[in-house]
Amino acid sequence: MDKGLTVRLRQETPIPLDVAFSVAPGEAMALVGPSGSGKTTTLRAIAGLYHAADGQIACNGATWFDGATGLHLPARQRRAGLVFQSYALFPHLTALANVMEALSDTPRETRRATAMALLARVHLDGLEDRRPAQLSGGEQQRVAVARALARRPDVLLLDEPFSAVDRVTRRKLRRELVELRRDLPMPVVLVTHDLDDVTRLADRICVMHRGRILQSGSVSDVMARPASAEIAELLDLAADDA
């Protein structure tokens, strides 16, 4: 597949991994599974923050990682927008400056306007000059999303994006992300424990356990017809974990 993201990772140690999946442009794939199943490691490998022993990662025809040839493009050279679980905003910079840092490819004179537009897109108008400590959890998450989108990424990666907020904020943010996603042309990979996130945000689901994909398919198919009792149990467990 030239367009979109293809991922194939394989290793025995230190974290066992044997995963293969592809995500088409505009499609959202949810990686679901219990803690330690390798979801975040897979996400980090796509972002270039984890070096798997073997496999291949390609996005829009460009190879980012190839275990056979030893190619491992560093994170800064991959167009991957990553929203960290804890947001990882730069605490000494304002919301605007956080977003502007990810705009190094944009001409200097348009960076500010682009960052302002991105913050407006995530409903943060008027809060541009606040530092992360002066923002609520939900607002910080929006800054993290705006910063991830600032690089005009070829793939958007969301690592448990709602885990640090309360239920009400979670619902609101999820609604906003659903709206935002409609206009996003790139593949989206979402790691989550919450089946509500999956049903509202994702088109497809990968159920992972101990580094392996047990079942993948459209969300409705997998939810309606889990391939084994273990998968049904894992999905229930995942729902309980949320």
Added chain:
Amino acid sequence: MFERLFGQTLVFTFEGLLIASLIVNIPFAVQPIQRAFEAVGPELREAAASCGLSRWRTLWRIELPLAWPGILTGTVLTFAHTLGEFGVVLMVGGSIPGETRTIAIAIYDRVQAFDEAAAGQMAAVLLLVSLATIAASYMLTQRIGRRYG
């Protein structure tokens, strides 16, 4: 080697005193500065890489501003320590007025000459300068800490 390069020895010169003080006091600065950089945490470095920042820009825009309070504390503590340094100064610099006589050596000289009033005054100045620098660094790091939350 220094003598061959610059035509003079290091002993009993200001340059020699400066180099010796640097060598002796570097460990006092390295520890807090190293801890300050470690405290920045790997996640922010990863976030910087994900944002496409080069290593140099990550150091300049993210790590240095965040490690700044630690760097400042390390520098100020080392300054205060160097100000009171005695053994190395006496051995390498001697006590040449206007050249290598530091305040600590001057206090020692005054005590040897039974001029306790002058020694006491200089000791008080040394104490005040040390306290002022430590207080200033403490207030500044507190202020920076409050700003970043």
